[in-house]
Amino acid sequence: MGLPALAAVVITVLALGYRFYGRYVAAQFRLDDAAVTPAHRKNDGVDFVPTKPFYLFGQHFSAIAAAGPIVGPILACQQFGWLPALLWIGLGVIFIGAVHDASTLVASVRHDARSIAEVVRRHLGRRAWVAILAFIWLALVYVLVAFIDITAGTFATGDADAAGLDFRFNQGGAVALAAVLYLGLALVMGVIDRRWRPPLWLLTVIFVPATLAVVWFGTQHSTWLVLSWRTWVILIIAYCAIASVTPMWLLMQPRGYLGGFVLYGALLIGVIGVFLGGFTIAQPAVSPTATWFGTGAMFPLLFVTIACGACSGFHGLVCSGTTSKQIDREGHCHTIGYGAMLLEAFVALIALATIMIIDGKPTGGPTKIYSEGLGRFITLLIGDSPEHRLVATTFGAMALSTFIFDTLDSATRLGRYVLQELFGAEGRVAALLATAVTCAVPLLFLTIGKRGSFQMFWTLFGTSNQLLASLSLLAISVWLYRGGGGRRGQVPWFTLVPMGLILAVTVTSLVLQARPLFTAALGSTPWINGVVAVTLLSLATVLLGYGVAAVRRTAAEPA
Numbered sequence: 001m002g003l004p005a006l007a008a009v010v011i012t013v014l015a016l017g018y019r020f021y022g023r024y025v026a027a028q029f030r031l032d033d034a035a036v037t038p039a040h041r042k043n044d045g046v047d048f049v050p051t052k053p054f055y056l057f058g059q060h061f062s063a064i065a066a067a068g069p070i071v072g073p074i075l076a077c078q079q080f081g082w083l084p085a086l087l088w089i090g091l092g093v094i095f096i097g098a099v100h101d102a103s104t105l106v107a108s109v110r111h112d113a114r115s116i117a118e119v120v121r122r123h124l125g126r127r128a129w130v131a132i133l134a135f136i137w138l139a140l141v142y143v144l145v146a147f148i149d150i151t152a153g154t155f156a157t158g159d160a161d162a163a164g165l166d167f168r169f170n171q172g173g174a175v176a177l178a179a180v181l182y183l184g185l186a187l188v189m190g191v192i193d194r195r196w197r198p199p200l201w202l203l204t205v206i207f208v209p210a211t212l213a214v215v216w217f218g219t220q221h222s223t224w225l226v227l228s229w230r231t232w233v234i235l236i237i238a239y240c241a242i243a244s245v246t247p248m249w250l251l252m253q254p255r256g257y258l259g260g261f262v263l264y265g266a267l268l269i270g271v272i273g274v275f276l277g278g279f280t281i282a283q284p285a286v287s288p289t290a291t292w293f294g295t296g297a298m299f300p301l302l303f304v305t306i307a308c309g310a311c312s313g314f315h316g317l318v319c320s321g322t323t324s325k326q327i328d329r330e331g332h333c334h335t336i337g338y339g340a341m342l343l344e345a346f347v348a349l350i351a352l353a354t355i356m357i358i359d360g361k362p363t364g365g366p367t368k369i370y371s372e373g374l375g376r377f378i379t380l381l382i383g384d385s386p387e388h389r390l391v392a393t394t395f396g397a398m399a400l401s402t403f404i405f406d407t408l409d410s411a412t413r414l415g416r417y418v419l420q421e422l423f424g425a426e427g428r429v430a431a432l433l434a435t436a437v438t439c440a441v442p443l444l445f446l447t448i449g450k451r452g453s454f455q456m457f458w459t460l461f462g463t464s465n466q467l468l469a470s471l472s473l474l475a476i477s478v479w480l481y482r483g484g485g486g487r488r489g490q491v492p493w494f495t496l497v498p499m500g501l502i503l504a505v506t507v508t509s510l511v512l513q514a515r516p517l518f519t520a521a522l523g524s525t526p527w528i529n530g531v532v533a534v535t536l537l538s539l540a541t542v543l544l545g546y547g548v549a550a551v552r553r554t555a556a557e558p559a
Contacts, residue, residue, distance in 0.1 A: 033331045
């Protein structure tokens with residue numbers, strides 16, 4: 001089967017999944033468009049803002065479609081081959097990942113737009129609530145460490161081969177300049193929209209082309225922002241801190257909207273490249289060195305390496321932390337929660353295609369493979385001259401950094417929410433302190449670490465991320481069993497089975513990653529990973545115990 005036929009099969013499967021299984025999941029919650037959502041009930045113009053579904057879909061999609069569905073599939077293909085990766089992405093997203101996203105979004109909307117931790121507190125108890133908040137915060141720290149490292153590395157690449165051109169070209173500088181200008185455009189758009197309320201189509205006509213123009217501008221002035229990796233780490237963390245305490249309308253909403261078009265553009269380019277580029281599959285379907293079980297084997301590493309491409313607990317934090325505060329009607333939860341996750345799976349498919357078409361052993365990291373692969377697709381449209389190739393690869397890298405930027409400040413904002421919720425602290429001072437603590441840990445990790453450290457943290461990042469999804473599904477299953485969907489006492493198999501499958505995968509992975517705690521040098525990265533793995537295992541065990549206890553209490557109560 002060729003690449004176009006394979007992609008067509010995957011798209012068809014995803015579409016059928018949305019049409020049939022997605023509707024089945026939505027029906028279990030009995031969504032009611034007449035219900036008043038928290039966005040209306042608590043509208044404050046900052047965090048709680050009723051938002052049009054098209055606008056919110058772009059923001060939500062931008063927030064969840066970060067580096068995970070790009071880096072994970074590429075790493076998985078390098079280790080195990082493209083077929084296992086593709087099967088897990090396609091089936092995992094329909095029956096697990098999208099179910100998780102839609103369920104957490106609905107649960108949050110029906111719990112006053114509070115976080116998934118509040119669902120845990122109400123149905124599993126206060127001690128379980130403390131445990132899940134600690135777990136969430138640790139998972140968010142790993143999100144920040146991995147994605148800040150990747151972004152800083154993208155911005156700090158050296159001079160590229162610019163044969164045939166009469167100017168020096170630094171791809172990292174070009175991407176960095178384009179990204180900074182993109183954030184500036186988002187700020188301007190946010191101010192204009194807030195002050196003058198122009199129609200959305202007018203803002204789109206002006207700012208979407210401007211976003212594309214900054215990519216070209218970055219290639220023409222690629223040496224303006226040539227900085228070291230460590231400097232970019234500090235600057236990106238400073239950005240995260242500032243962006244996480246700004247009003248939603250000023251940066252997060254317009255940036256998410258514009259970022260959505262970059263994502264859509266990358267998807268469209270990917271479709272053109274896959275179906276019209278004439279590329280063939282050159283990588284093996286299954287790697288000859290891949291094994292099925294044990295350390296470094298498909299089970300469990302394939303599943304946690306792909307991470308966000310099939311299932312992500314971080315998505316639940318976005319759903320219950322920011323998106324639920326902007327849902328206009330309950331019915332939109334299906335389109336935004338379930339639909340956006342399926343679209344992210346397509347992002348993962350495009351990322352997988354960029355490595356599948358490489359002849360021989362792929363060289364370079366996932367960022368290089370993706371930006372060059374997307375660049376090859378773009379040259380089909382704009383030509384293959386040296387300058388066109390620079391613009392094309394810069395757009396590919398810019399697209400990746402855009403995906404990540406849209407997640408970084410969301411993760412920092414969510415980290416602030418979690419700490420404030422844990423300590424019951426409100427007000428501006430509490431928000432600033434919570435932000436400082438959330439940013440301090442990744443700053444410490446990365447300033448004492450080395451460039452590319454994310455590869456040492458990636459497996460634990462993916463594991464903690466998916467284990468969080470499993471624990472979220474546990475809380476939602478208990479809520480549904482207690483009557484959250486109007487069916488008290490009925491076992492919610494559509495959430496319970498995915499919870500069990502992901503729990504088995506992630507617990508196995510954590511056990512394997514805990515071993516270096518007893519063998520690695522004190523203070524080394526493997527040792528730190530071992531400590532975190534044991535901590536996460538302990539917290540998960542506590543939560544599972546409280547979940548079982550809550551179900552037993554409900555079963556013992558009279559109907």
